[in-house]
Amino acid sequence: MRRTVLALLAVAVLSCAPLNSKLTADRFPTVGGDGPVIGATGEPRNGYRFTNLAGTNDENKLFLCLTFSGGGTRAAALAYGAMIALKETKIEWPREETMLDEVDCISSVSGGSFTAAYYGLFGDQLFQDFEQKMLYRNVEGGLILQGLAPWNWPWLWSPYYSRIDLAAQYYDDAIFERKTFQSLIERARRPFIILNATDIGNESRFSFTQEQFDAIGSDLSGYPVARAVAASSAFPFLLSPLTLANYQPLEGFPTETEYLEAQKDYYTNPSRYYWGETQAGYRAHLEPYIHLLDGGLADNIGLRPIINAYEQTNGFISRNLPQIDRLVIISINARSKSEDSSGQGRHTPHIIPTVAAATAEIGMDNYSFDSVHIADEMMTQLEQNEKELAAGRYKSSIHAAPYMVEISFEAIADPARRQTFYGIGTNFGLPSEQVRALISEGCELLKNDRKYRCMLEDIEQQKPGAVQRGSACDDLTVDYHPRAADAIVCPAGGGWPPVL
Amino acid sequence: MEFLVVGYDGDDCGVIIDDVPGGWITNEVLQLSAGHHGVTLSEPAGCFKPIRIEVILNGTTPQQPKVIQFLKTNDAEA
Numbered sequence: 001m002r003r004t005v006l007a008l009l010a011v012a013v014l015s016c017a018p019l020n021s022k023l024t025a026d027r028f029p030t031v032g033g034d035g036p037v038i039g040a041t042g043e044p045r046n047g048y049r050f051t052n053l054a055g056t057n058d059e060n061k062l063f064l065c066l067t068f069s070g071g072g073t074r075a076a077a078l079a080y081g082a083m084i085a086l087k088e089t090k091i092e093w094p095r096e097e098t099m100l101d102e103v104d105c106i107s108s109v110s111g112g113s114f115t116a117a118y119y120g121l122f123g124d125q126l127f128q129d130f131e132q133k134m135l136y137r138n139v140e141g142g143l144i145l146q147g148l149a150p151w152n153w154p155w156l157w158s159p160y161y162s163r164i165d166l167a168a169q170y171y172d173d174a175i176f177e178r179k180t181f182q183s184l185i186e187r188a189r190r191p192f193i194i195l196n197a198t199d200i201g202n203e204s205r206f207s208f209t210q211e212q213f214d215a216i217g218s219d220l221s222g223y224p225v226a227r228a229v230a231a232s233s234a235f236p237f238l239l240s241p242l243t244l245a246n247y248q249p250l251e252g253f254p255t256e257t258e259y260l261e262a263q264k265d266y267y268t269n270p271s272r273y274y275w276g277e278t279q280a281g282y283r284a285h286l287e288p289y290i291h292l293l294d295g296g297l298a299d300n301i302g303l304r305p306i307i308n309a310y311e312q313t314n315g316f317i318s319r320n321l322p323q324i325d326r327l328v329i330i331s332i333n334a335r336s337k338s339e340d341s342s343g344q345g346r347h348t349p350h351i352i353p354t355v356a357a358a359t360a361e362i363g364m365d366n367y368s369f370d371s372v373h374i375a376d377e378m379m380t381q382l383e384q385n386e387k388e389l390a391a392g393r394y395k396s397s398i399h400a401a402p403y404m405v406e407i408s409f410e411a412i413a414d415p416a417r418r419q420t421f422y423g424i425g426t427n428f429g430l431p432s433e434q435v436r437a438l439i440s441e442g443c444e445l446l447k448n449d450r451k452y453r454c455m456l457e458d459i460e461q462q463k464p465g466a467v468q469r470g471s472a473c474d475d476l477t478v479d480y481h482p483r484a485a486d487a488i489v490c491p492a493g494g495g496w497p498p499v500l
Numbered sequence: 501m502e503f504l505v506v507g508y509d510g511d512d513c514g515v516i517i518d519d520v521p522g523g524w525i526t527n528e529v530l531q532l533s534a535g536h537h538g539v540t541l542s543e544p545a546g547c548f549k550p551i552r553i554e555v556i557l558n559g560t561t562p563q564q565p566k567v568i569q570f571l572k573t574n575d576a577e578a
Contacts, residue, residue: 257519257538265535268558272535311501311533319522321531385501385531388562394505395528396562 017165018227019245023219047210048181048220050105050192050316059190060323061094062459063400064330065105065309066191067302068112069368070233070294071334072426075111077135077435078334080126081442081490082407083119087127088443088488093462094325099484105309105316107194107207107302109295111428112332113232114175117225120193121179133175135435139428146170162240164230172226181208181228182221192316194305196295197231200241201287204278205298207305208232211314214254215282216290217247231292233428241291249283256283258313275308301333303371307378322397327382328455329375332442333408335368337422372406379404403455403473407445420497433496440493447488456482502557503565504530506539510572514542529565534558541570549573 108116262276309315379402412418454473515524
């Protein structure tokens with residue numbers, strides 16, 4: 001007995017969760033010297049980055065980015081339903097294909113990260129087995145069983161192994177087939193998947209991309225995708241933070257210029273200034289470890305990486321903007337709006353769960369609202385700028401017609417039905433009838449969205465060989481009837497919720 | 501966003517902003533974030549001057565961009 005206890009204690013002391021590996025010069029060799037291999041246009045050619053995924057100028061004509069919000073299985077299912085609608089949308093411009101084939105990037109948070117990561121790793125296999133492997137699975141129940149299993153206890157006693165590591169292992173075994181980011185690199189095709197967590201030390205968004213890992217001197221390629229998804233969905237209080245090592249970046253890589261320029265912008269561009277400060281903080285190696293929680297704490301809708309990709313000099317949208325004819329952002333927002341009953345009584349609400357949940361969720365929802373507003377403004381401004389550029393005396397290559405589509409339960413016309421969907425839990429284990437209804441609703445909401453339909457009508461009116469400016473869908477009082485949208489067949493919702 | 505025209509009296513060539521070679525080209529309006537940027541050209545060093553121009557973009561419009569100018573040097577002509 002004593003030997004057994006000692007053995008268990010030894011396991012506990014020696015148990016460590018896997019860390020990210022260090023970026024080494026041989027992994028990123030130079031052309032005749034130290035430093036990374038640089039492509040013909042100057043970008044690094046190794047690692048999981050947008051520029052390393054297949055894409056030609058022609059593929060940039062229709063540039064489509066999706067964002068999947070947080071919200072547990074309900075967010076994963078709503079995003080999955082929207083992807084069915086994209087797969088069902090047959091287009092003829094710029095090629096004969098589906099809208100899903102045109103997706104260039106997916107930025108996701110928390111529950112939405114399960115759908116995004118699975119599609120990134122397995123492509124259309126998503127539509128064959130994701131429902132059974134993830135959406136209809138009681139993930140929370142599985143996690144509880146893992147925690148109760150005696151053979152896991154020694155691990156959990158270790159200070160270097162925590163509930164989040166157990167969750168990551170569970171996702172790795174049950175859903176993601178132990179795939180690493182190397183699998184995403186080897187697929188070498190878009191969409192570029194951006195899984196987002198929150199760095200609680202820097203109080204900022206942390207994306208699992210090689211650009212972000214360059215700044216911490218780490219190689220993302222061997223890192224399990226399941227651990228990134230676990231970090232992205234590590235809801236505070238329920239799961240512990242996930243730990244990464246912050247190594248010293250390689251000498252001279254990545255280039256510091258943009259960070260240094262950004263750090264001069266406290267007055268001229270505060271958001272760029274704070275971004276520069278955060279990135280410089282990693283480079284300065286102030287802390288040897290980074291602890292990550294749910295991506296929703298910094299941005300619960302996943303829009304900020306897309307906004308940055310448009311605004312920043314090194315952003316993958318800004319760099320490709322001159323080749324883009326139509327820039328489309330579709331945001332799938334599974335935000336909740338439950339009927340709060342705390343105002344019914346005079347008594348002080350309990351710390352747990354009422355105050356704890358409110359502390360996390362109010363900030364997430366408000367920040368999400370701001371993100372959508374900023375993205376909307378950004379796209380409106382782009383259109384206005386292009387009109388002025390066209391009338392100006394200087395030549396300009398920027399001509400992208402912008403479309404911002406937001407899908408949320410707010411678009412459900414019937415108030416009772418809308419409130420029922422808002423009331424669905426944001427946990428990772430929903431009744432199957434709710435999952436089925438969410439999949440159907442995600443598809444129907446996108447199919448019937450006026451901006452989505454307007455964008456498709458613009459595409460259908462595209463004259464062969466000529467770029468026709470989009471209407472940018474200013475008039476949303478019009479009923480649009482594009483063939484591509486009318487032909488979408490969504491899965492049945494199974495009669496839930498029952499008509500009240 | 502802010503607007504910048506990088507003038508060059510040689511043939512049109514690539515523009516490098518903050519050491520990032522994007523899809524930018526000389527003699528047309530570029531759209532960039534507000535603030536400080538370092539600008540140079542993708543031509544071989546010695547073919548143009550100055551080597552680098554530091555700009556602060558703030559308050560520009562598509563119709564009134566900030567304009568900077570690089571000049572082709574004698575080395576390039578030779």
